[in-house]
Amino acid sequence: MSREWTLTGATTEYTVGLPEHGGWLELRAWGPHGVGDGPSPVAWLGNAQYMTPGDVAPVEYAPDGARPFAGPDLVVRPARALSWTFDGASHEGELLRVDFADAATGLRAALHYRLAPDSDVVERWVELTNTGGAPLRLVEFGSAGFSVPTPHGARLTYLSGQWAQEFTPATTELWRGRFEIGSALGVTGHQFSPYLAVQDAADAGPTWGVALAWTGSWRIAAERDAAGLTRVRAGRVAVDWPLTLAPGDTLVTPVAAGAYSADGVDGLARVWHAYERRLAGDRLTRTRRVIYNSWEATFFDVTAAGQLALAEVAAEIGVETFVVDDGWFVGRGDDTAGLGDWTPDPAKFPDGFDTFVGRVRELGLEFGLWVEPEMVNPRSALYEAHPDWVYQVDGRPRTTIRNQYLLDLGRPEVEEFVHSTLDGLLRGYDISYLKWDFNRPRTEPGRTGVPLDEPDLDGAHVAALYRILEALRRDHPHVTVEGCAAGGGRVDLAMASRVDVVWPSDNTAPIDRLRIQDGFLRAHAPHLMSSWVTDATGLFDVRPRSLAFRFVLASAGVLGIGADIRHWSAAERAEAARWIARYKEVRDVVTGGEVHRIGGPDGARCAVQYTLGGRVVVLAWNPGPLDGLGTVPARPVRLPLRGLDPSARYTAGGVTYSGAHLMAAGLPVRWTGTYDADLIEVSPAS
Incomplete structure (x- = not known):
């Protein structure tokens, strides 16, 4: 028995086939239309000396036992190996499902594929169901394996960094062995982006990309074998302990997305941009308004008078939305207290917060607010009332980062608190912009009174986060949501589909930020990229640049201002007004156009071209x-x-x-x- 299925996108096709033995699915061809018309470019010939066929085959999803030496995508205990049999398939339009079953354990695996006719990104995920009578432990449960022909070695491009230096492009060549990036932080992380580009080392043209739609702990690994095949595995990881799949339960893995471009890494970026625009759906048509954010001007020193003084200048130069950042709620004089008590501070807004918001609106500005709803300070009324709501291991001290704990969002009562708090703010005040921050990762792998090996903390937190974001978008469709995590620590395809913009980095200095944005645009679309004009001098490159440089830089995505504009001269304010007006004339092209990077920050030329229509x-x-x-x-x-x-x-x-x-x-x-x-x-x- 041999069967094949082809998914066809805008310019790309993806063909998989079932070998005669029916024990797994294999890639036959992936690339431009017509690439499958001929012998498979990833098929292997000869004998698998000292190996098994599964170790060298382009297996799409490998259970433990199918690749005993090269490594599987799925590892289940107590079984030492899985013996899959093909159990049917359905292919309707852009969707393909191929089912396998393991008789010994009762585990069923449904491999899902989706490639829309207007896209060149194939989405893959797996649905694992325990139909047996005993619990199963999932040790490894990736989303997909992508096979790429690299006969001359693999050139891998990825994005790495740290806080204030996110999205730094790097390239390495892999002749044999394994390359891996990921996060064990319970969040996407600053250190690596869930993105990898793969090319044959002898050809800078054809490029395959893999990205992951997951906001918890994750892994992307590339392995090149002796026969010239590079296999990229992507998925979430269980950083605490194996997950339990009880009888009758189903686990759905995150979407792993694969993309192809004939035009190198820059062409691959355009494929990802188009995909993210597709993820935005109808919300992409909303104008990305020019914002002002008060953080770098006032930090925690928030007062009604001080914020209104900033808002008056912001309105004067053409800003459209005024966002009050951290420091607006009770107990928040610095970063040691207040998180969790999301009530406007009456001492800072003596005439009432609604009156303050009304005065901002009277200036012709929309109003926005910063929140960090997944966090709590030990010095807060919330923590005093619910110390059990934070991640903790019984009998061990709790770790603070930035003087705060992380709430266990996977607990239903915590999810309800966070949702009702945000929903209440949006219903109670005239808010049209919400900046959602996340300033620390998870450290303690536990929940009070619950055995350590029971809950899927990572999965529960992320699922609750997604539900809250989706509910807010449904119930408050006029509100623009900005995703932030101490800068770019939570930027991935899953967040790109649930927020309107993201904050790439807390570093707003001109040359530093130019490098960050250059890397960001390799993987993510400009309609997502929030960028501010500030007075920052630089952390890694302190060379001064003009106000024009800063405005042109911030205009490369969604323009914002974060400087203390109260102290700008009349000439600087007038120049700012001219740049804002110019941005408004072209922002539809910038946020919706096809992007071509020209040179880069470390070259003789550095530019970005945006094309939309004519x-x-x-x-x-x-x-x-x-x-x-x-x-x-x-x-x-x-x-x-x-x-x-x-x-x-x-x-x-x-x-x-x-x-x-x-x-x-x-x-x-x-x-x-x-x-x-x-x-x-x-x-x-x-």
Whole structure:
């Protein structure tokens, strides 16, 4: 018996087949339309010396026993191995389901695939059901294995970092062995993004990508074998203990997404951007409004008078939404107290919080609020009333990070508290923007009074988080939700489908932020990327840049301002107003357009081109030294554009060019000591 199924996307196809033995599913071809018309590029020939066929085959999802030496995707105890048999399949439109069963344990596995006709991202997940009479322990339960042909070695591109230095691109070549990234923090994490790009080491064109839609602990691992196949495994991990699957229970793994582009890592980024726009659905059509956030201006020193002074200047320069950050609620004079007591502080808002919000609205601004609802300070009324609501191991001390504990959101009463608190704020005040922060990972793997090996803490927390976000979006569709986790610690495909924007980093300094945003755009779309203009000087690169540089940089996604604008001069405020007005003219192109990165922060040229319909917007920066510019012979930096009509004529900055010139020679920019960035519109010549 041999069967094949092909899923067809916009420009990509994905074909899987069932071998004669029926013990697993194999990849036959993955790439552009027509790639499956011929011998499989991932098939293996010859004998599996000292190995088994499963160890060298392009297995889609491998149970323990199918790949005894190369490693499985699913490990179940007490069984020492699983012997799967094919148990049926259904293929309807963009959905494919292939079922397997293990007679000895009663475990059933349904492999799910989805590839929409307007997408080039294949979604994969597994549904595991225990139909036997005894509990099963899931030691490994990945979502998918993706096989990529890499005959000359694998070039792997990933995003790493730390707080204030997120989304740093890195590349490594893997000739043999294993490469792994992940998080054991109970959250996506700052250290790695759940994203990996794979290319053959001899070809920078065809590129395959894998990403994971999961906001808890996770792993992505790439293994290259002697026959030239790189297999990428992706899924959540049980960092505390194996999960128990009781008789009759079902576990659904997170979606692992696979993408393909013929145009390298930059082309792969455009595939991910299109996918994330698809995840946003109707909410993508909502205008990303220019925000002001008060954090870097006032920190915890929040008062009605001080915030209104900021709001008045914000309205004057063209801001559309004013967001009050941390420090607005009772007990919150610093980071040692108050979290959990989400009541506006009457001492800070003596005329009432609703009156304060009304005054902000009278300035023509929408109103937003910062919250960190999964956290609690030991010094708070909430913790005093419910000390058992935090993660803890009986008999052991509790760990504080940033003077706070993490609430066990998987407890139904905690989920209800968080949801009702946020829902109450949104119903009680005229709020249209909610910044949801998360400033510490989980440390204690336990729940009061519950055996350590029972609850799926990671899965329960994430599931509750998703339910709350989905309920808020359903009941308050006008509210824009920003996801934040001490910067970019909770950015993944699952969050991209449930929030409107994300905060890539707490580092807002110009050159530092340029590098962070360059990495972010390799994996995530600009409509998600919140960015602020601030007065920050830099943590890793302190070279000064102009206010124009900062505005052009923040205009690369969703524009915000976080500086203390009360102290800006009249000239700076006027310049800010001009930049905000320019951003409003092009933001639909920036947030919805096709993105082409030109060069990068460490090169001679650094720009991003956005194209939507017939409109082209180029944001360009000089990330290099400014001294000496214009004093010796030099030629302009050239920015080669993409996707223009070579025979058409275009204007940019009052100069007319042919499309061929702009793509081959490039758009010229001549930087000076005071001119270090620009936003350039390229329009068809009349």
